[in-house]
Amino acid sequence: MKEITSIQNAYIKNLLKLQEKSRERKKQGLFLIEGKREISLAIEANYEFDTILFDSDLISEQKVLTLFDSTINYIKISREVYQKLAYRDSTEGLIAVAKSKDFSLKNIQFSNNYPLILIAESIEKPGNIGALLRTADAAKLDAVFIANPKGDLYNTNIIRSSVGCLFTNQVATGSSKEIIDFLREKSIDIYSATLQNSNEYYKEDYKKATAIVVGTEATGLSEIWRTEATQNINIPMQGKIDSMNVSVAAAIVIFEAKRQRGFKI
Incomplete structure (x- = not known):
């Protein structure tokens, strides 16, 4: 399983762009969801996931693998990276990169x-x-x-x-x-x-x-x-x-x- 420990990582920098810029979300067709409850509701709504990132100090790898489809990409991230991406501390160490839907x-x-x-x-x-x-x-x-x-x-x-x-x-x-x-x-x-x-x-x-x-x-x-x-x-x-x-x-x-x-x- 891939692991990212630096906030200077190019992929993490791209995720920060997705968080901050509507233009990037529309261009890439991706957005971030933070927290187990929000992610669970997106699963029920049949959203597709590109990547799941998790801080293993807050949620175990085994628990993460039981929550999602095995075909999803998983990335273990350090506490520093998680804190850079997370908006709040109470989201259980879990961040999803999801695929946008058409709101037509x-x-x-x-x-x-x-x-x-x-x-x-x-x-x-x-x-x-x-x-x-x-x-x-x-x-x-x-x-x-x-x-x-x-x-x-x-x-x-x-x-x-x-x-x-x-x-x-x-x-x-x-x-x-x-x-x-x-x-x-x-x-x-x-x-x-x-x-x-x-x-x-x-x-x-x-x-x-x-x-x-x-x-x-x-x-x-x-x-x-x-x-x-x-x-x-x-x-x-x-x-x-x-x-x-x-x-x-x-x-x-x-x-x-x-x-x-x-x-x-």
Whole structure:
């Protein structure tokens, strides 16, 4: 089994590029996953792995070999190399190099006639995207669409903040127009969270095929989502501000939709 002990190793330097640069992830079709839980969720989602790196002081070689297919490349790394690659100390000494998937709308399949979908437009902060993916997983949504994405979803910070929920959700990306066309083709109602020309969210019926759309806290949704919506919705607030964290707002509306569909809260 190959062993790497130096952070100056060319392969390790390339992995650091994959961590830091979206361009390299897209060019090579690879990305990094850190931690047993996140890697296990990627396995369940049928991701293919190129290489498994492990710190044998934290996880035994025997344990690693029982977790993965024998055809995968394995590299034993030193503590120094592991600490250079790892974002946190609590990931059990395990890092996977995985092959990217295509987040195209054409790959989306619904298992029922009344899907419930979350759409997030132009969200920049990885932490917010991660929180939205966790909310979607908690509610067991049928899909999450990222409209007009500001980066690629294999950003290490998104994987980490989503606690691996990037792999537990059915995810697609596209322009706002492409996603709206998809929704129209599938006869899915659009409920856009915005203050303009809106009704209180709890007054709407989400039992039909439904897409709930949220935008950035700073600028909200673009005009196309406001004008193409089946209905614009708002969350009444009693304080002095008129906005809240996007993942919190999404969760409020999503779980109202789940309540209407018979989920007991």
